[in-house]
Amino acid sequence: MSTNYSLSLLPIEIALLTGKWDKEISDPTNSAVNIAQLVVDGSFRAALTSSLARAVFRTRSNDLERPFSEILNLSISSTADLVQEELLHLALAVACLHAFVQANWTGPDLNIQPLQVLLFDFDATPSITEESIAAKAISELAFGGEPAYHLAQVPAFLRLAQLLLGLPYNHVQTAPWWRLRAAIVHQQVLDELVAIPDAFLSSIDPLKSTFASRPDIVGRLYLEIGLFEHHFSQDKSAAEYFVKAARATGLEYELTGALGKRTKFQETQLSQLVLLAQSRLNIDDDELNKKAETAQNAKEAPKINDGPAARNTNVPETLPLNDDTLLEQTEFTSSLPAAEGSRLNHIDPSSQPPLHPLDQCILLSLCLNVRNTSPLHGLTTEQMAPYVSRVILYPRNWTVHTMALLLRSRLESSRTRTVERSTLQLQALIDQMPTADSTLSDRLLYFHSIPLPSKWEMEKELAIRFLSLGVVKSALEIFETLEMWEEVVKCYGALERPEKGIAIVRDLLEGRKAEAEAVLSRGKATSVRRKQVQDTAREAKLWCLLGDLEPAHAVEHYERAWKVSGETSGRAMRSLGGYYFARANYPQAISCLKRAVAINPLLARSWFILGCACMRVEDWEGGRDAFSRCVAIDDEDGESWNNLASMYLRMGSDKKEVKALISESNQNDEDEEKKEGDSASTLAYTNEVGKAIPFTNKMLAFRALKQGLRFSYDNWRMWYNYMIVAIDVGELSEAARALGRVIEETAEKAGAAAVDEDVLERLVDAVARAPADPQQAVESGEAEYAVRNPNEGHGLLRNVESLFERTILPRVSSTRIFRAYARLLTWQGRWEDALKAYLDGYRCSTAGTMEKGETDVIRWQEAVNEVEEIVDMLTNFGPRVEGYKWRLQGRSIVRTFIGRTRDFEDEPEWERLMRLQEELRKEE
Structure with missing residues (x-):
């Protein structure tokens, strides 16, 4: 019986998912089906106050100290048909979820309140009110150390939906999809996003095959999963x-x-x-x-x-x-x-x-x-x-x-x-939500398929728009109405009245100012007991805010927030960790930030500061773990990729650690390429230090920097780090590209110092190691079809040539640069160009720039060597250039140098110059 009936559940589940009732579904004898139809039609009041619903929402206790899961029974009876009970639970969960959405997202105004659904014994406990139920629900909706928005309307409906969807479902197939929808709604109620178990999405996979014949439903499913990833900033997925x-x-x-x-x-x-x-x-x-x-x-x-x-x-x-x-x-x-x-x-x-x-x-x-x-x-x-x-x-x-x-x-x-229409349109969208210009079912039809913000988020956006236009007082009024006290404090700061913001927060904490109109209406009747029941997460947040406003007492306020929250406030530990980090108390900062990320591991900023603190105390493994989490959360954070590379290069060579790094790197590779900003740590290690770094770590650093540069393309420090590591791991083609980017970004200010001449010479050496003849550079076959190594010889030549001709020489010049270029030209057999490069290098050298009146003997001796070298080059390469008057060029160089430096005639090297001049005359 159950199997046959479960087959007929699918059309009802589809109707609930799509918001459209199929007229072919007809079972007037089944109350659960009738309730499902009421839910699809948007008649939540009728559905939630039906006799079957009352049987589900009957209460066991009036004690609001106990959680809702203990107060409510949520089952019909032990003898009820399990299939019908599951369908009823699902329909009521959808009704509760959509009632919450109607009140806070789509409008129009809701015509039912939670106490009309929950059957408490009001005679026994008259203190149970809508406000007390809402306060309890807000408290239970706090998740992962993040408080729920305290002015959300009818939050008890969202909590009831969570409880109903948390029940076991063996016959209803779409319960995981509704859990996804409820989770997205819940995340939007929290102050910050909170991580959800990885298995959450995997439970939805079977539905892809279940609805394979319905392209509209499969499209909805993919779209909603995509929006779920969008909420968590997983943009690629x-x-x-x-x-x-x-x-x-x-x-x-x-x-x-x-x-x-x-x-x-x-x-x-x-x-x-x-x-x-x-x-x-x-x-x-x-x-x-x-x-x-x-x-x-x-x-x-x-x-x-x-x-x-x-x-x-x-x-x-x-x-x-x-x-x-x-x-x-x-x-x-x-x-x-x-x-x-x-x-x-x-x-x-x-x-x-x-x-x-x-x-x-x-x-x-x-x-x-x-x-x-x-x-x-x-x-x-x-x-x-x-x-x-x-x-x-x-x-x-x-x-x-x-x-x-x-x-x-x-x-x-x-x-x-267009800014005027932009602001007026936003205001119009907010104003039209309570109206009844369209049916509720029409408004809910595609609610889960778009990232529509809640009413308070839209009003907050309007206030921020006012701030951007300089209309601070209008923004302040909205923020005060929404009771978003952090933004209120910022507005008072903009109005140069910070003391007003501090006074408001203190009034809230000390009970002189209530947080909601509903609380205000109770006036002085608010008892001490009632105040204790209020949401501790909100109170903890206020203490944190006060700590931000009063730096002299910040530690005291943050610790008070931590204590008030029952050690669940991630905000308190984040603030305290940031406070200690700013004052260079890194061990304390690490302790606090580790607690913060354990509560809410989705905040990349906390992981980043934790990683920086670990760097300061030389905890390289801890820093690696922290920056790895940063790039896992935001794969476009170039700064974190750079620091992750820095951690790899500082870690030891323990074999177990290396295996862990390899596994982590593979995972990062599967995630593919991963923001911009100067790195907190640049890589600068000598060859001696580099030799002690395991090659595996160097490769991991290379990959991390390569991914990070996709999102920090203008960060020359990262390009420099990438160049050094690329040289070390043998990726010379990438090293040439990186050197080019460093020069492009820094040559205007740094001049020739923008060129790392050691790296440049290594690149030329790597090209010149191979035979100049392409036929000899390959073992067999024709050269044009040979697969060339991009990191040496002819495979690297094009990149190095482009580096010289397009990037370096049009911007900067130095003797070593010209000599390196000349060596490359010599290898190619371009003798005339090579001679020209050597001569350009000589003109930049000590000898070429020496003027009359020079008195530094050591500098003069160095210049003599340079004169001899350029003459040797002319002697060796000059005859290979047809029609080139190399002897005349050499005599001219020696004669000019002698004429400028006659003050050094008594030095032993002077005789060498005379002999060199005489030899050039004889050869002629």
């Missing part, structure tokens, strides 16, 4: 899932160009970026779609002011730009994209077909990825804008359109002509 989602739904898209105009007075058509996109999913035949198709068939370019966005009353208002120069949207004047061979060149850029809302969600997510994987420059905005415009073009869903408008608002916030 998120990008892969977004692309998988697009492939699953069959979405075709291409960023290309088409001729068009962007301004009202533009006469010349220019190529404008446009995103061409087309859905394969079936689009519902609703009124909006009919309007969009009508516009497409008529080949009318949809206008934001006079198009689907304006005509559809079920989506947020799209504010007009009203600029005297810019058009509302790009006006494409060509019916074809500029790029030839485009897969979507049949689409008219000015009249594209409507997209399925799920595909719109994917495009918005891809747009997020453009932001996360591109440098912070203007091109990023230009890339993102077409994605957003394509979604705004045909509004399909309230929540999706809200997210698109929010993204456009963010993009426009940095441009003077």
Whole structure:
């Protein structure tokens, strides 16, 4: 019986996932199915107050000292059908989760409160109120040492959803997916992200095959996993899932160009970026779609002011730009994209077909990825804008359109002509949330498929926007309403009233100021016992904030926060560790930071400071572990990659340690290439020290630096470190590239000192070791087909030649540089060029720059040697250059040098100069 029934669960689970009830599902005798339908329809009040729900939410105790898991029973009865009970638990969990989302994300206002669901004995315990339940839920939602936002509405519903989803499910297959959704919502309630076990995502893998025949559901699954990775800043993994989602739904898209105009007075058509996109999913035949198709068939370019966005009353208002120069949207004047061979060149850029809302969600997510994987420059905005415009073009869903408008608002916030609409649009999005301009089911339909921020996060974003515009008092009012005291303190700092911020924090801690309007309403009736029940995580955070504001008593306040939180406040240990580090008390800093990262291991900054503290006490293994965690969290942190390399080069050669390093390096390689900033530690070790470093460690350092330079391309210190290590491990081609980058970045200020001449000469030596004849440089076969080693001989030649001719010689010059270049030319048999290089080197040398009146004998003796050397070069190479008057050149050099240095006639070396001059005359 159970097996047959479980087969029929899948359509119900799909309805819960997608938010659309399948009319073919009909079982009027099954109360659990009826409740599931109520949940899909958004009738949470009816579902959560039903008789079956009351049986689930019955309480065992009125003691709020006990956790919710002990207060509630959450089971129907021992004789109930287990399949029906699991379905009921899932439906109620979804109802609780979506009720919390409705109250804090989508609106409209919720019509049910937790105490209408939880059946306490109010006669026995009249002190149980909505406020006390909310305070308890907020306390239990604190996770990993991070407090939950204390003004979140109806937090008990999120806690109930967690408890229900935490029950065992043997027949319901989609429970892991709902756990993923609840986890993403929970993370957004916390002050900082907190790590989730690795097995969390693996439990969802079976669903990919379960829904293999449903591309829309598989697309949702990949998209939501990608958004989960996005929340944890795993941008590369998120990008892969977004692309998988697009492939699953069959979405075709291409960023290309088409001729068009962007301004009202533009006469010349220019190529404008446009995103061409087309859905394969079936689009519902609703009124909006009919309007969009009508516009497409008529080949009318949809206008934001006079198009689907304006005509559809079920989506947020799209504010007009009203600029005297810019058009509302790009006006494409060509019916074809500029790029030839485009897969979507049949689409008219000015009249594209409507997209399925799920595909719109994917495009918005891809747009997020453009932001996360591109440098912070203007091109990023230009890339993102077409994605957003394509979604705004045909509004399909309230929540999706809200997210698109929010993204456009963010993009426009940095441009003077659009900043006004940007701010007004953000305000409009906040204002429209409580309204009932669309149904709740419509708002929840794609909520989990986009990264829509909560109400308080949007209001915080508005306040930050006000701050950027210099409207500090308006920002302060919002922050005070949201009770985000850190931001309030920053505002008072900007207003040059820091003492006001300190007074507010002290008033909060001492009970003279309540933290919520709900608490204020209780007035003086708040008892000492009630205050003790309040969220300790919030109190600990306030003590930390006070420690930031009062450095003289910082340690006392941070330790008080640690004690108040029951030794669970990661913020307290992070602050205390940073305090000790800034005062060079590194052992204490390490102790505190190790506690902090044990509580919340996702904060890269804590790991970085811990690594730096370990470096100061020469704990190389500890530093390696810390910086490894930094790059695992943020693989674009070039500074951490550099310091990780430094740790490898300082570690000993213990065999067990080397094995561990090899394993770690392989893992990093699997993760592939991994921010910018000067390194906290640069590598500078002599050959003697280098010989004591295990080669394995050198290779690990080389790989770490190579990955880090992808994200710190302008950091010359890292390039210098990379050059030194590359030379040491035999990667001479990379060493040449690194030396070039160092010179490009530093030659303007450092001159010839920008060139590490020892490294340059080693590169030339590596080329010249091989036979000059390519035929002799290979053991067998023809030279042109031979596989050449890029780190020696002819394989390295091109890089070294380019280094001299394109990088070094146009910027700097010195005797050693010219001599090294001359040796390279000599090896190639380019005698005339080699002589020219030697002569250029002589002109830069001591002899070439010596003037009359020189009195330094040692310097003069050195110059005599240089004169002899250049004459030898002329004698050896001059005859090989047809028509070259090398004797005349040599006599001229010797005669000029003798004429400038006659003050040294009494020195023994003077006779050598005379003989050299005589020999040149005889040869002539």
